[in-house]
Amino acid sequence: MTRLEATHVVVGAVDAGTPVIASLGHPAYDLFAVGDRPTNFYTWGSMGLASSIGLGLAMVRPDLHVVVVDGDGSLLMNLGSLATVGWRRPERLIVIVWDNEAYATTGGQDTATKHGADLAAAARAMGVTQAVTVRETHDLGAALNRARREPGPWVIVAKVQESPPTGKPPLDCVFIKQRFMEAIGRPEAATQGESA
Amino acid sequence: MVYVPDNPLSHVLAVLATDYTDVDTTIATREEEAFGIAAGLHLGGARPTVMLQSSGLGNSINALTSLIVPYQLPMLVVISMRGDAGEWNAAQVPMGRAVRSILEALTIPYASPASAGDVEATVASLGRTAFGTRHVGACLLPRRVTMPTETKEPR
Numbered sequence: 349m350t351r352l353e354a355t356h357v358v359v360g361a362v363d364a365g366t367p368v369i370a371s372l373g374h375p376a377y378d379l380f381a382v383g384d385r386p387t388n389f390y391t392w393g394s395m396g397l398a399s400s401i402g403l404g405l406a407m408v409r410p411d412l413h414v415v416v417v418d419g420d421g422s423l424l425m426n427l428g429s430l431a432t433v434g435w436r437r438p439e440r441l442i443v444i445v446w447d448n449e450a451y452a453t454t455g456g457q458d459t460a461t462k463h464g465a466d467l468a469a470a471a472r473a474m475g476v477t478q479a480v481t482v483r484e485t486h487d488l489g490a491a492l493n494r495a496r497r498e499p500g501p502w503v504i505v506a507k508v509q510e511s512p513p514t515g516k517p518p519l520d521c522v523f524i525k526q527r528f529m530e531a532i533g534r535p536e537a538a539t540q541g542e543s544a
Numbered sequence: 545m546v547y548v549p550d551n552p553l554s555h556v557l558a559v560l561a562t563d564y565t566d567v568d569t570t571i572a573t574r575e576e577e578a579f580g581i582a583a584g585l586h587l588g589g590a591r592p593t594v595m596l597q598s599s600g601l602g603n604s605i606n607a608l609t610s611l612i613v614p615y616q617l618p619m620l621v622v623i624s625m626r627g628d629a630g631e632w633n634a635a636q637v638p639m640g641r642a643v644r645s646i647l648e649a650l651t652i653p654y655a656s657p658a659s660a661g662d663v664e665a666t667v668a669s670l671g672r673t674a675f676g677t678r679h680v681g682a683c684l685l686p687r688r689v690t691m692p693t694e695t696k697e698p699r
Contacts, residue, residue, distance in 0.1 A: 367587075369584075389587065391611065392610065392614070393606070393609070393610020393611055393614070394576075394580065394583075394606060394607050394610045394611035395606070396576070396580075397576065397577070397579070397580030397583070397607060397611060398580075399580075400572075400577045400579075400580025400581045400583075400584065401580050401581070401583050401584040401587070401611075402584060403580075403581055403584060404546070404580065404581035404582060404583060404584020404585040404586075404587070404588065404592070405584035405585070405587050405588045406584070407568070407570070407581075407584070407585065407588075408584070408585050408588030408589060408590045409588040409589075426574075426576075426577055426580075428572070428573030428574050428577055429573070429577055429580075431573055432570070432571075432572055432573060432577065432581070435571075436570060521614040521615040521616075522614075522615060522616050524615070525587070525615045525616070525617070528587065529587055529589075532587075532588075534587070534588060534589035536678075539676055539677060539678060540676070
C-alpha cells in the first residue's frame, strides 16, 4: 500500500471528532489532502515530537482517542518517546507510523528501518505491548478497529510505499492550533488585560 | 508539569509531591520531548510547566523555535542553572553563560529571582505573563538560590 492509500484508511476509520496529530512533511500533507478536518493538528517543524504532542494530549484528555500520524524517520529521532508512552500508558493513544524506510520528505535517503531497525519491536521493548506491523490496507483497517476497541497505548507500524503528496495544510500555525482546540472542545480563550 | 530531573529541582519535586498533589508530573527522557508533551497538554486545555537544567536548553531549541513559539503555546519554564557562580564543572560553564543570550535570541522573556524568598513572586509574575500573552516565560534559578551551601566539589 502507498502512504496515500493508507492515509485514506485512517481518515475513514477515525471519527470526525477524534484529534489527529500529524508529523511534519508528507504525513501532514497526505492527511490534509485526504481529509482536512479542524481536529487535525499539522506540525510544520519539531521533527520527532508528534508522538510527544499526542502523549500530552492523551494524558489530559483520557476521554478521547488521540491518533498520531508519525513517520519512521521522525520516530527514530525521538525513540525516547516510546519509553515515556510505555510508562504513562494512556489507553486511548494510537500512534501510527508510516514506515517507508526513507526520509521521503527530504529526498528519499534511507532510514535505519531499511537496514533492520524494527519500530514495533522497539515499542514493545519499551512497554508498549500493543504494537503491530501491518503491510496491507485491510490489515491496517483491522489494526485500527482493534485499537479503538482494546485499551492501548497502541503503536501501529504501517509499511508503506512512497507516494507523491497532493496537498499542503495551511501554513498559519496559530490558525491550526486555535481551530484544533475549538474542535476538541477546549477553545483557547482570548487574552485579557487585568485592568482597562 | 513535565521535566527532566536535576538535583536542585528535586526539592521542588518533593514539595509538589507532598503539598500540591493536584499537579501531575511526568518525566521525559529528553528536554525537547518534554516540550512536545507540554505542547499536547496545552492543546488539551492544561497549563503546562517544563522544568529542566540549563544544559537541557540546548536539547530544546528546535522544539521551541519550530513548535512552541510559532504556534504560540504558552507555558512556564523553570531552568535550574548550572555554569553560573559556584560552578565546579567546566563542561557546564559554556551553556550556563549562553542561556540568557539564547533566550533573548528566541524572544523568550526570562527572570531570575534574587533570593529564595523572591522565587514565588518571580514564578507567579512569569506565569501570569506567559499564560496571559500566550508565550513562554522562563524562570532561571541560580545556583546561589538552589545550592546555597555548596561551595566546593561534591565528595
